Amino acid sequence: MHFPGGPLPHITALRFEHHREPFGIGEAAPRLSWRIGGGDADTAGWYQSAYEVRTSDGWTSGRIEGDESSLVPWPASPLASRERRTVQVRAWDREGRATGWSVPYGVEAGLLSPEEWTAELITTVEHLGEGDPVPAFRREFTVGKDIARARLRVTAHGVYELWLNGSVVGDEVLAPGWTSYHHRLRYRTHDVTDSLTEGPNALGALVAEGWFRGRLGFDGGKRDIWGDRGGLFLQLEIGYADGTTQIVRTDGQWCTAPSAVRGASIYDGEVFDARLSRPGWSAPGFDDSGWGPVRVAALDRTRLVAPDGPPVRRTQLVEPVEILTSPSGRTLVDFGQNLVGRIRIRPKGPAGTEIVLRHAEVLENGELGVRPLRLVKAEDRYICDGSEERRDPAGGRAEWEPSFTFHGFRYAEIGGWPGTLEKGDLTAVVVHSDMERTGWFDSSHPLLDRLHENVVWGMRGNFLDVPTDCPQRDERLGWTGDLQVFAPTASYLYDCSGTLASWLRDVSAEQLASPGRTPPLTVPDPAMGWNMANAAWGDVVTLAPWALYQRFGDLELLARQYEGMTAWVDRVHELAGDDLLWTDRWQLGDWLDPSAPPDRPGDAKTDGHLVATAHFARSARVTALVAGLIGRPEDAERYGKLADEVRAAFAAEYVSPNGRISSDAQTAYALGLRFELLDDAQRARAGSRLAELVHMGGYHIGTGFVGTPLVNDALTDAGEVQLAYRLLLETTCPSFLYPVTMGATTVWERWDSMLPDGSVNPGEMTSFNHYALGAVADWLHRVVAGLAPAAPGYRRITVRPRPGGELTRARSAHETPYGRASVGWTLRDGMFALRVEVPPNTTAEVFLPDGSAPVTVGSGTHEYRVPFTPAAYPPPVPAGLVFPGPPPAAV
Template sequence: MPDWSAVLISPDEDFDGAPLLRKELRLDEGHGAVVRGTLLATAHGVYEAFLNGRRVGDDVLSPGWSSYEWRLRYNEHDVTALLAETPAEGTVLGLALGNGWFRGRLGWTGGRAYYGSELGAFAQLEIAYADGHVQTVVTDESWTAGPSAVLANDLYDGETIDARRLDDGWLRPGHADPAWGGVHRGELDLSTLTPYIGPPVKRILEVAPVKIWTSPSGRTLVDFGQNLVGWLRVHVQGPAGTTVTLRHAEVLEHDELGVRPLRTAHATDRFVLSGRADVFEPTLTFHGFRYAEVEGWPGELTPDALTAVVVSSELRRTGDFSCSDELVTQLHRNAVWGTVGNFLDVPTDCPQRDERLGWTGDIAAFTPSAAYLFDVDDFLRDWLRDVEAEQRAADGMVAFVVPDVLKLVLADDPDASSFPPQESTAVWSDAAVWVPWALWQAYGDRRVLEDQIGSMAAHVRRVESLLSPTGLWDTGFQFGDWLDPTAPPEDPILAKADPGVVATACLFRSATLVAETAELVGHEDAAHFREVAERTRTAFVEHYVADDGRITSDAVTVYALAIAFGLLEGDLQARAGDRLAELVREGGHHILTGFAGTPFVTDALTITGHLDDAYALLLQRECPSWLYPVTMGATTVWERWDSMLPDGTINPGQMTSFNHYALGAVVDWLHRTVAGLAPLEPGYARVLVAPRPGGGLTWAKTSLETRHGAVAVGWTQADGAALELDVSLPDGVTGVVRLPGEADREIGSGTHHLTAASV
């Protein structure tokens, strides 16, 4: 931890919620050349730093969103090169602030400033010289504050910039402006300061428009061809004072911008022109959108005037997949884009409406998929620190969202009292266990288990206290199989699957994983959690499973969970698998599962010998299905199976997002079963190559950049022909090839071509 001498400072005047802060300094003389410069910085709000007139770093929206009460992250920037440009008259360290998550709107009730009413900055510039001398420049009461060109900024509502107020003089020595004033010391507990574990948010891609046209109502619309998250960079010239307005949305409805799913989020940026050639980039907000509506543009709008800037936490892409069915390949692409859009500092549910919260159920479902597509180890280990911090403050309870702003929203707004009181709930709270376990399996780094065993154990112990005398988790509120497509649009909690069955199955899985984790890290309570798991299995079978394998509520999800989690054995599992397949067929191979069942249904069918039904479920084109949104032109995974209806109108429910990743968790099955690549040991030090062709697919391939190097598996099979399999393993990695009807084959590193006539 640095030896802090800085203090948090806030401007005496708010300056439209986007103040600028500055400090002039001179380098100490007589100590030789500057050999190292380090800027440590954070904020209440979000900040951008400048030194010698240049932007420090390429991160945006820093320090992001963490559980601010206990964890405020700071960035560390190497500014040695910028200090080398210091002019003789001195330099300026500048900080630009915005509301961000700290003071902006959060949640759907309209509230804001849940973490504090004042913006503030905290920075420490450490300059090391050749003779060992260190000069330290810090935020303190000697700084000054003034207005920026930003008139309004909010993550939900957008940003307003007046180019007539742009003036970079504040970043040069000698700046004097009567509009500038003082600063005062704010409150900051230095013990909450912590370095980033995960990556910062950055601009990662730019996307050009694919179409500009006029809507039936006469509005100018722009299509970027991809549902994405970020903002628009605008090049424009027009009369001074002209206002250009940009509205953003994910879809069109009746050939106009479909804004109803945004609910109260305005998602609107406004740019006031200076009369010169202006460039606008609203870096204090972000939008989830594919389409933009442009109003007030001077002259003809051309494609080179607008660029969509995609922002996300900086994640390295690691996994890929494609196959002979282009719709399935597009489904996989949609899951990739959904990850990019929703892994924006916090693993969010959606990036566009008045929500964008770290719902724990979404990431519980999706982590195995995300950990294959990208290296999300540090990103999610950072978030898990917030999970643990929130748990400690809530006696082990894992909140619905992390960071848990809902505890503040619900306390602040009496009109939100109809929302259920927070308590541990299946799938959502199980994220405390399922996420670190999935990271361990994907990357083989035991640190995540060592760091999180306390949190994992606390979750199961909390649930133990909630069980009924039967040993079932059938008490209290449950989201259950949330967004079961058979539930009414206005009440997505009314799933067919019994919530007690879902919850008890999830407890069994979590207790089992905590027991295994405890054994791996030498935790003293391994035997206790093993006993919890076995008690839960016994209670589940006794109270929920009939002799013929029927499970209470007789829904697809309850069979999928019981089978995939290993709750059933022998003939009981076989009968449950047969009933699962029967229900899937009766449903016409349409999806009949929500958040709880969807990640596991294809696995359960595969495990119990019903691969053809798993493929029929995957390849279904009619709604509800995974591929229905793809046939409707989706470029990300939808929140609802029918977020858009077949006639092109938006689902009438009040909760309709076109960029959710949770229901895209099937891509994990695509990797492991369709293409056939899975870890035999955590981190892929040893791999299983076990493709299960079906559904009429003639080829599939996948690749993964593991901690040990690149692994690739691909197969082809024409009608009636032998299966041709190609496998590539890096040095030091071995594997097992497992094909139906054949003995396992051991393979070593290198490239292998195998033929299996019986598949």
Template sequence: MTTDPLDGARFLGSDADREAAARFWVERELDRPRAEITGAVLRATAHGVYEARIDGTPVSDSVLDPGWTSYEWRLAYQEHDVRELVAGGDGPLRLDLVLGNGWYRGDLGFADARANYGEEIAVAAVLDLTYRDGSTQRVATGDDWSAETTEVPRNSLYDGQTIDARLRGRPSPLTVHEVDVDRSTLVAPVGPPVRRQETLRPVEIWPAPGGGTLVDFGQNLVGWLRCTVQGPAGTEIEIRHAEVLEHGELGTRPLRGAAARDLFVLSGGVDTFEPTLTFHGFRYALVTGWPGELTTDSLEAVVVHSEMARTGTFACSDPDVNQLVHNSVWGQKGNFLSVPTDCPQRDERLGWTGDIAAYAASAAFQFDSADFLHDWLADLRVETEHSADRGVPLVVPDVLKYERWPEDFSLPPWAATAIWGDAAVWVPQALWTAYGDAGRLAEHYPAMKMHLESVEPYISPTGLWDLGNQLGDWLDPDAPPEDPGAGKADPSVVATACLVRTARFAAEAAAVAGETADAERWARLAVRTRAAFNEHYVENGVVRSDCTTVYALAIAFDVLDDADRAVAGDRLAELVRAAGYTVTTGFAGTPFITWALSETGHVDDAYALLLEKSCPSWLYPVTMGATTVWERWDSMLPDGSINPGEMTSFNHYALGAVADWIYQVVGGLRPAAPGYDRVRVEPVPGPGIDWAETAYETRHGRVSVAWRRDDDGFTLEVALPDGLPAEIVLPDGRVEEVVGGTHHLTAA
């Protein structure tokens, strides 16, 4: 193969309507009988999303190929072994490619940004055949291909898809032309494909007060509805999607500009519909126009996300905590669709760096996220390289650079933003901890360096990161709904604490990558920043702005001197108790506050904070029936109305980052070396939970931890893969060193 994986294939476009999906096709006589085919490989990609079929059969069970990458520099192609598919047919071979808008021409963004990579979508493919006698044949997109209309006159990720069954088998010809695409951007896929994962049937169906029929699938999910139906030709079935109900009707206001509307037009015969060129975030659907009675057998929800193996599990004696973990898992499913998104339902669905910076550790425990996040970090690196020294973009891929917002709206310019920019370091740190891949860590290091070098101009002579703009403790529950960035924590205190953590791990990564001078450089920066923080922001253990987030960060990131750390821990616990154990942190503090409490001896307070049910708290959404983590602590108010803020999502994993603490502290399963080359088993029981069971599929094998306490004392069961060393710390302080095997231990 040449360096061009699609050598010989041209990128093809057509004069199809902008909203419509076109089909490109060719029929080709084969050089030899199909029975003599010993190898057949199809490689394809698109600016847009494509579906490939050979002789009418899909070549793969993946959907929304080629996925979303930073298309300007990284366009993934897919490679499929199609030998059985090709060899099993007879006669001329037909290759079809259906092309939709996808992310490339998706009118992406919020506030009517309508950001696109270009106004013309295109597809290319090459099919290489090998025969028994060693001869080969290539079928590639070119000027001998035809194009035609399909049964999809409308497709949009945000707005949904129309499928008109009357148009099936009745195409109109389209004009084909070649599209100029930079072929140097072609890369082999690293991230896993997007696939259908499971299906859910409705749990309840009832008439909507305003007309139509409401359907509840019992779980907030991401995907689409699939159905088989028969009715009079021309009958239109409209399906609208939303995550919640409000006052008995579909709660669509949080979708903002996303229509999330599918339309199926019946042919008069038996029709099957599945809108695979879009996706929706929903639990509820409003169906209108359905012929006859709508039953639980009429529809099924197809759950779609990137392929990821489940690696971590947790259960405990508190069913609400189990539901919280369930919500975190489903939040990851819904938002790990090609890129780690903020939300999957409204006119956004962007790869916000701050969200995954907060959540990466939890994500890497729940699912094997190694390839998925490694692929995204490759986009982060190239976006940062081309960001004109502004540092890590707020979203990756950074489609917002193509925004066309109205004149009355704009975002403040971003540059060197704490937490969001720190994703360049914190996400690789989570992957290094979970998987211990030194080669990949070295690949991530250049983006860490670019991030820190973008920060340096905003460090004042005091040594503090107190220059430039910050998002601070985003979505502090005390911030007004219309101003989610107006948190209690001083943004410069947040940024400077984050810089200590970031510089410290960048030094470690540089050392692993063999960049000795850089390792020393960032180690010095960490020491200098820590000293500046203590000099300017700490007085007798009290941290400037004296709120839970600043204490959580200063403790969790080991910024404070020992004496001040103890005082700060006590003050944090005092603030938590004063708030009645309701949550008072936003994006910055939430992942770390329970850690800061338990690591300073305030275990009971950490448990009380976790188990609180009044609003705002982690369990308040559970009491309100949530099946995923919410964007706001009060995305739905106690009276059942939706938060009036413009930003209100019911599937946002960032605030679910407490799951990492649950797995490691409540569950007691902790990595003691990168890649779990060594394990630390240290459950820390607290009031309200009497038993917990945790398991994780490490690269060495499965580790499980189960503990229980009752009137007879504390018992612990540990199972380790052969040869894996572990340090077991019991609640009474006793430490056992073991290697592999199963272990039963007790304590008073």
């Protein structure tokens, strides 16, 4: 604790709800979060006892007793639409000493009522089909003197790029993103006060088909899912110093014409013909006499919502590492990293020169490996007008990148480039939801560190507005099961609270509007006929909100998702019938178990009905816990009783009295152990049998999407920590590290997406960027490094590293809602050294591996040293265990 006369802790990082940018928000009473800053000596042991909030209009809450500093209820009067306030906070510690007031933090509401919109949706008069030019829209208007502030609110049916007076507005891409458009259409607010000038001004926009009416899904997919016409919806509100307001909106006064973007598709790419560019088209004074009228269409304003999370942005530039020539003589570029985004080129060439960019994740036989893309071109084209090399006013060459598409790629084939392609001619632009990085891990094992980095890149590539399954082929859909298993890892690596809160709103909207109130397998639902009840995928409505609650402490999220939770559990109860065994239909089950044939990815060792009933029990239990937390005691009792009954039914059907599970596979035992479906005696035997299976499998992974997040924890719970490490660190196929040895820079969909001979898996479904199997990273954070939440939102922290394997050190850090927590350990010469960083206003319980009693500590830095020698590694094979063939060399 700080001493009188010394530096005082101070309030930092005030946040409103989960917004990093609290501008144009949709909450009238946003909850507040803050952290305590200062030097380590100043905040050691600091714990809040009270706080006070004041606002720019002179209001103050007075001292409020309470130790919570995350998602604290808004204490002031609600914000009105368009209202802006600045907020300050101060806090007292347990000794009654106050911090100073925080610096003022501003928050501004968007439009909170549909009646406040006067804009109309405008579209083209002609119906535009696939491959037609992207339409441009424009309008000029006059602005008066003494502008006080100006707010531009915009959305679209499609994806837009917005221009004002010749410059792009905002830095987001693929806006407004992808939502369940029948239920929710996001708009974004921009401050354009400094972009307007007295006199003539002009607005312009390009609106491509995007997800709204573009092709989605495999086997050719479907088009026009949410509508057959794109459109722009915009409202510019200009406030003057005299208190008057001018509104410029989309209406019949706008005009439209085809743009130089001759085609734009999420799957197939973009075509830009520079010869058709119209310089100055979005600036005042442009001659638009050849432009045609717009069509005014209907838009349900009740669907308009402000964003919950950050937009998609350009987040990184990646330069080429090598330019290659393929065996067929084609020019290939290797960017050294499988990424998601597009390529920015510095084009050159005579008018009519067509430069073609083709994208793929891998090379096969030295050529671009496009077979895994299925029915996707993933191809961008730029046609020169001959002026590219002199267009940049700074003296350099002009740059171009597509605006309305994205690709998953490490390699690109460049066709039509005049002369010799140089590395400086192009750059890869990484694109994804602009979430804040919050989690890190490193160790003494280079392959393990690369695996973790692959998980990070996989999340970046697949969190592109919605959590998708893959970013490269004719799919890129929000598969619910993938997110369900990955949610704990995702919420450690990035602050995905807003991004996933938005997506879960769509999950609920689609679920509750569907027959049987069943969540679709993919959200938003592309109308592919996949609205079927399926375990693990449907359980996203219970298990994902529960995981997010554990990591972010957001009880309101649970309350908001609760109806979907109960609807799902009730639906499964109906399907399971009186015997409570969910056996009425085919299940995806332990999808992509490594033993499944390439053409039958659902043929897992673990019975899909066992998987389904286990998830029924788990979802019922979680729903009971949530009911208790949100003040529904009768529901808590009812669903708790149901969970007990399903657990008993599972045991009676699938578990022998001594703990043998019928499928006798890694996933079956992992489910029984981690979902608490076994009694104590059965748990011990099941843990031993799981260990035997891992030994007998030669330490190869034997789990698919369902079992992979659970198996290492199940081994750890069974006391088989070294065996869990042995499973983790195996390098031959199938294993966690096999893809790393094959040069992977993201997580693969299949354990063997690339075969040991370097050829691509013959299965029709093969992706090299698929985050689901990266869920093991959560075990790295919690067990290897030893940092885990002991209470929702990390209000209490568990520090319990489990050294093992070949590791001599590991370290992890996480930006919790209260500040940074970190754990780092080293093991040398029989001495274990641990360094723990605990953020202010939290406590941690520290478990040392020597078995000594845990120690509870407050904020600050704490160091420990104890003698410790891990168990033997590789772990000994149990006596009498017979391998089905020669034992692995490592044994």
